[in-house]
Amino acid sequence: MRTPVTIIGAGLGGLTLARVLHVHGIEAVVYEAEASPMARMQGGMLDIHDYNGRLAVEAAGLMTEFRGLILEGRQAMRVLDASGKLVFEKADDGSGGRPEVQRGDLRRMLLDSLPPGTVHWGHKVAGVRPGNEVVFADGTSVEAAVLVGADGAWSRVRPLLTAETPEYAGTSFVETYLFDADTRHAAVAKAVGGGSMFVAGPTPGQGINAHRESGDTLHAYVELERPLEWFDAIDFGDPAAAAARIAAEFEGWAPELTALLTDADSGPVLRPHHTLPAGVRWERVPGVTLVGDAAHLTAPNGEGANLAMLDGAELGQALAAYPVEEALAGYEEAMFTRSANPVDESVLIESVFGGEIPEQLQQLFDELKPGS
């Protein structure tokens, strides 16, 4: 029998690993801090990329289930300028390499693919001791033969491997939702269109992105480059005042864009971006490793969930194919290389546009370049 694997964190990385291990007949136990699968809203849509996330779904043997989750039409894209003028538009003709799914549906798909009882909910890890001893918040502990930290940005397993901790990246998202948008927020719904909308304003680090989730829910990420202290001075406990304060930074922008803040049906939620140093790596420590954000947290760039799943899949495949230490070393080397090198631009452009970058967009990017 192969050595069982103890995974901390039932996010997309940890669950993909557990699933791929299961496919190969290796037992996995997942300890998750949240009390149940429904404890927290798993908001947001994720585009699953043909060059990483999709490979993980294939390794998990879940392509049929995955196809059933894809939200049709959501690969449509609109790029506007701050005045609301359409700069570029692309319909979803079904040929794109980045199908969109709800994060919650993806997590549910993975959970449903595991033997019952694999995930131990309500098990918050307080810390780890050398020798791969995992100590829970209630004082109990377990020893893991193979320990994998899939516990995200603020990983409690990471200290076994590296002293690096995440730092504020200088930008934050302010997140909002608009419900029944086609009827209640028609102008905003028209601006966003059937898929994603991107607006890059004249100031670097400042933009408004939104997408249409299932039904006619709009989900916006408003990006601002400000110190954390600047956000601290805003009372997010007073949603209307906070939305107005953030919207004031977008003075002169089209009202159907700032309405994503001022007309939102949910209070604005601050999501500061933290990162680990690019290219972080560590010396091999017997029997322990990390996947996903725990290993290589970056500011949101559309790749994080995809990479967490790919890490999980590759680690699972390695543990199925090689003795433990050989598997961990091989997995880490590939993961370190991947994390240190951003996705090749041509791969990205091919995946998004199915060819070359459209001329109108290239022109917009050139105009937005500092100094132009």
Ligand SMILES: Cc1cc2nc3c(=O)[nH]c(=O)nc-3n(C[C@H](O)[C@H](O)[C@H](O)COP(=O)(O)OP(=O)(O)OC[C@H]3O[C@@H](n4cnc5c(N)ncnc54)[C@H](O)[C@@H]3O)c2cc1C
């Ligand atoms: C606003 C925003 C938008 C994003 N949009 C995208 C996108 O469009 N596409 C994309 O690919 N990526 C996106 N990302 C990045 C993506 O969300 C992450 O990279 C991805 O979720 C990482 O997966 P993970 O499994 O490593 O960690 P997580 O998803 O963070 O999962 C970690 C799990 O571990 C659990 N946990 C944490 N601490 C403990 C503990 N002490 N004990 C036990 N359990 C614990 C958590 O509860 C959680 O279930 C976005 C991120 C943000 C913040």
